[in-house]
Amino acid sequence: MNRAVFAMVMALLVMPLAGPALGQDSMPPAPYAYNQLEDPQLEAEASALMHTLRCLKCQSQSIADSDAPMAGDMRHQVRSRILAGESPDQIRAWLIARYGDYVSYEPEISATTWPLFVIPVLVILIVAGVLLRRLGKRRTDEGEGA
Amino acid sequence: MQNRLWLWVPLALFAFFAGLAGYMLTQPKDQFVESTMIGEPLPEFALDPAFGGLPGAARADFVGGKPRLLNIWASWCLPCIAEAPQLETLKEQGVEIIGIAIRDRPEDVANFLARYGNPYTRIGSDRISEVQLAIGSSGVPETFVIDAGGVIRYQHIGDIREDDVPVLLAELEKAK
Numbered sequence: 001m002n003r004a005v006f007a008m009v010m011a012l013l014v015m016p017l018a019g020p021a022l023g024q025d026s027m028p029p030a031p032y033a034y035n036q037l038e039d040p041q042l043e044a045e046a047s048a049l050m051h052t053l054r055c056l057k058c059q060s061q062s063i064a065d066s067d068a069p070m071a072g073d074m075r076h077q078v079r080s081r082i083l084a085g086e087s088p089d090q091i092r093a094w095l096i097a098r099y100g101d102y103v104s105y106e107p108e109i110s111a112t113t114w115p116l117f118v119i120p121v122l123v124i125l126i127v128a129g130v131l132l133r134r135l136g137k138r139r140t141d142e143g144e145g146a
Numbered sequence: 147m148q149n150r151l152w153l154w155v156p157l158a159l160f161a162f163f164a165g166l167a168g169y170m171l172t173q174p175k176d177q178f179v180e181s182t183m184i185g186e187p188l189p190e191f192a193l194d195p196a197f198g199g200l201p202g203a204a205r206a207d208f209v210g211g212k213p214r215l216l217n218i219w220a221s222w223c224l225p226c227i228a229e230a231p232q233l234e235t236l237k238e239q240g241v242e243i244i245g246i247a248i249r250d251r252p253e254d255v256a257n258f259l260a261r262y263g264n265p266y267t268r269i270g271s272d273r274i275s276e277v278q279l280a281i282g283s284s285g286v287p288e289t290f291v292i293d294a295g296g297v298i299r300y301q302h303i304g305d306i307r308e309d310d311v312p313v314l315l316a317e318l319e320k321a322k
Contacts (some may be wrong), residue, residue, distance in 0.1 A: 025222045025249040030274035056179050056284035069249060070284070073275035098282035100182045 025069060032079035033072030046079045049088040052105045053078070053095065062105060178303045181282030181290075188216075188296045189280040193270025196245070197252040199259070203244050203270030209296040213321035215241055215314070216290040217266070218278055220248045221258035223286040225305035232306040233265035241318060245269040246277055248286055289314065293321040 037043040050064035055071040063071040063078070074095075081091050095103045101110060109117055192204035208214055217233065219226040233243055245266040247255050255269065272278055281290065281298065291300035291314065300317040302310060 025220060027249040027251065027273065059177060059179075070275055070278075073249075074279065076274055077276065077279055095279075096182075097186075098181060098183055098279065099179055099284065102179060 027069070029069070029072045030076035032076040032083075034075075035079075037079050037083055042082050043079075045088055046075075046082045049082075049091060050075055050078050053092070054103050054105055056099065056103065179284040180303070181284075181298070181301045183282040183298050184301060186298055188292055188298055189277075191270075191277045191280065193246065193272055193277060196247040196250060196269040196271035197255040197259075199256065199264075200266060201268045203246060203268045205296060207244055207268055208292045209294065211294055212242070213291055213293045213299070213318045215243045215318070216281075216292050217243050217245045218248060218283050218286055218288040218290075219245055220250050220286045221254040222250070223248075226258075226287045227262055229287055229305035229307075230262040230265070232308060232311050234263050235311055236306075236314065237265040239315060241315070242267050246272050248272050248275055248278055291317045291321050 037046060047064065051062050053063045053074065055061045055063045055066040055068055055074070057068040057070045058066050061071070063074045078091055081094075082088070086094075092104055092106070096108075101108055101113070107113065107116075188205050188208055190205050192206075193202045195202040208216065215236065219229075237243060243265050245268070247269050250271060250273075252271075255271075259266075270277070283290075283301075285303070287305055289302040289306060290298055293299050299321040300314075302314060306314065
């Protein structure tokens, strides 16, 4: 009995893994999809960049975290471009020119995103202003009381 | 009394966001990542033939004469089977369709075309998705309208359904 339950639970756990295999190619991955660059310095640069680029097929993962074939092809692009002497910023800009800000996990201040940066600063300033006025008032009140 | 009502504001805000989150959970998630290359020139590329039957594809094949369709597809992609009849219709209307096969093998490409028809004049083999990435495409199938000057004018994401055919024909007309 226990075994049957265990088997069922395992089957349920494993089932989602079976889905993504449908409709995928059987091609070997691109040369730099799963191979690191020889130069550890360059590989570190590539790796840092790959952790901040969004996988387009599996949108809540970075391309460094994803096993999707397309993420592998994107890693190949990143590593081969780093090897060719491009800077991480150039590669990020190349991808943003093709997929928009969406492809980058690194926050960029742009025409649509500036309120995200400005509003918290405004809120902090307003709160600080209110606090200063209140505390200041209390102090003068105490002063008058004494 | 007037003041007391303000106390409910945070709770109301919380309820609003909780409700919004709950509502969004019930909505199907289909986020397409659109290419931001519309209006930009097609990047330079030259791909080998995807199989023995047709020549490969390069940027130069899109330049001159008339607007063309660039179809990103693959023999392993199920929706590509669904759009095959629509590509055939477009071909019959005189549209030139140049294919780019993503991560594909020559024998698989040949099998697919034998089974589902061949609407292409050329098919380039993109084994590492490099042209796909260069034009801002994030999946298969996708179809781009390229004008005679080699500029990307329109992107269709997903398989071409019957009612997408007139849209693509209109976009091709617009690109003239």
